[in-house]
Amino acid sequence: MTAPARTRTSADLIRAEEPVLAHNYHPLPVVVARAEGAWVEDVEGRRYLDMLAGYSALNFGHRHPALIEAAHRQLDQLTLTSRAFHNDKLAQFAESLAELTGQDMVLPMNTGAEAVESGIKVARKWAYEVKGVPADRATIVVADGNFHGRTTTIVSFSTDESARTGFGPFTPGFRIVPYNDLAALEAAVDETTAAVLIEPIQGEAGVLIPDDGYLAGIRELTRRAGCLFIADEIQSGLGRTGRTLAVEHEAVVPDMVLLGKALGGGIVPVSAVVARREVLGVLRPGEHGSTFGGNPLAAAVGSAVVELLGTGEFQRRAAELGVTLREGLAALEGKGVRGFRARGLWAGVDVDPAIGTGREISERLMREGILVKDTHGSTIRLAPPLTITDGELRSALGTLEKVLTEGA
Ligand SMILES: *Cc1c(COP(=O)(O)O)cnc(C)c1O
Numbered sequence: 001m002t003a004p005a006r007t008r009t010s011a012d013l014i015r016a017e018e019p020v021l022a023h024n025y026h027p028l029p030v031v032v033a034r035a036e037g038a039w040v041e042d043v044e045g046r047r048y049l050d051m052l053a054g055y056s057a058l059n060f061g062h063r064h065p066a067l068i069e070a071a072h073r074q075l076d077q078l079t080l081t082s083r084a085f086h087n088d089k090l091a092q093f094a095e096s097l098a099e100l101t102g103q104d105m106v107l108p109m110n111t112g113a114e115a116v117e118s119g120i121k122v123a124r125k126w127a128y129e130v131k132g133v134p135a136d137r138a139t140i141v142v143a144d145g146n147f148h149g150r151t152t153t154i155v156s157f158s159t160d161e162s163a164r165t166g167f168g169p170f171t172p173g174f175r176i177v178p179y180n181d182l183a184a185l186e187a188a189v190d191e192t193t194a195a196v197l198i199e200p201i202q203g204e205a206g207v208l209i210p211d212d213g214y215l216a217g218i219r220e221l222t223r224r225a226g227c228l229f230i231a232d233e234i235q236s237g238l239g240r241t242g243r244t245l246a247v248e249h250e251a252v253v254p255d256m257v258l259l260g261k262a263l264g265g266g267i268v269p270v271s272a273v274v275a276r277r278e279v280l281g282v283l284r285p286g287e288h289g290s291t292f293g294g295n296p297l298a299a300a301v302g303s304a305v306v307e308l309l310g311t312g313e314f315q316r317r318a319a320e321l322g323v324t325l326r327e328g329l330a331a332l333e334g335k336g337v338r339g340f341r342a343r344g345l346w347a348g349v350d351v352d353p354a355i356g357t358g359r360e361i362s363e364r365l366m367r368e369g370i371l372v373k374d375t376h377g378s379t380i381r382l383a384p385p386l387t388i389t390d391g392e393l394r395s396a397l398g399t400l401e402k403v404l405t406e407g408a
Helices: 010-017 065-075 090-101 112-131 152-156 182-188 214-225 246-250 296-310 313-332 358-367 390-406
Strands: 032-036 039-042 047-050 105-109 139-143 174-177 193-198 228-232 256-259 271-275 337-342 347-351 379-382
Touching: 047 390, 065 296, 090 105, 090 256, 090 271, 090 296, 105 112, 105 296, 112 139, 112 152, 112 193, 112 228, 112 256, 112 271, 174 182, 182 214, 193 214, 214 228, 214 246, 296 313, 313 337, 313 347, 313 390, 358 379, 358 390
Parallel strands: 139 174, 139 193, 193 228, 228 256
Antiparallel strands: 032 039, 039 047, 105 271, 256 271, 337 347, 347 379
16 A cells, blocks of 8 residues: 655655656656745755756746745636637736847747747748748758757757657758857858757756857858847746846847746746747747647746846846856866856856766765756756855855865
């Protein structure tokens, strides 16, 4: 007989998952039961500082009071209509998100991968209807090392073998060029190119920040070539880097921006394609959709997220605390840190492989009450909630120093 859930320990729960849950993840052995702000608590009541923040889905921390209140209020009114009918929350969400991002129109979806898929469809349709690319010939140029999600079309242009192997046949129509290489990008763009699809900072690849001028260069070259610039800001956007969008660091306005993760406030999945009217305007009734996209609960939470970002407070915090993060990591260089890349409250830290793999370092940090996630090899990613305090951040850096200098 199965024991009642409340009597099951973390170890019980981890063991219970094994036979019934698909093994597509390898989580750290921590079972979270409660959370608030930057802190989570496990089944046994141990507390951890969350330095991953749901891969930036929790930019405002766990259960931000304004977001929880918006969700509660909406739960008591209306949760789903489908887009067969209008709902009274969607106009406000679309208006405020378009204004926040400096774009004209919004296509609401749910997950990040759906936003990317939708962006690809819109770009192709734009290429055929507006640019005049011959039918089924449109290409989209993407970067090596990209991460845009997990659907079959998206893994078709991944360069990560573990994301692709066994999942073919793949969707054609993509060209892969090295990241941070404008000349290669320029060489790959031709009259069939619908769009260049790029992460302004490559998160999963290890928080890779391109050289200054790369994003402005893409803007310039896509304008000249008459193709779209699509920025996947699903992880880099919504305050993480110290700006609302990471492209703002180069004062660039793409033709289309893909948002997700933090847009749902860590409460519900909310994603969106935001674009100029000439671009998103190519979609007509029946050509694209989603049962849950734009539902009133998502719209209410999304509007509350946009409202929080409208204050500028979170962008400011990310920029200011980003200085603490950068200085703290710089002080660890040579003390177990081989190198790091940081912008705002976001860093990829390359640990000396002699000290351990990213996974081993993450496990040691977990035992010290800090939750992080490795990316590749000996790189760990730091992305705390933007609500973290300076003291909490310094304490996490102190713990990192301890773990790196004490060794295994
Ligand atoms: C997470 C992520 C996605 C996919 O989002 P899901 O909600 O997991 O489908 C796409 N692009 C980037 C840059 C991401 O970080």
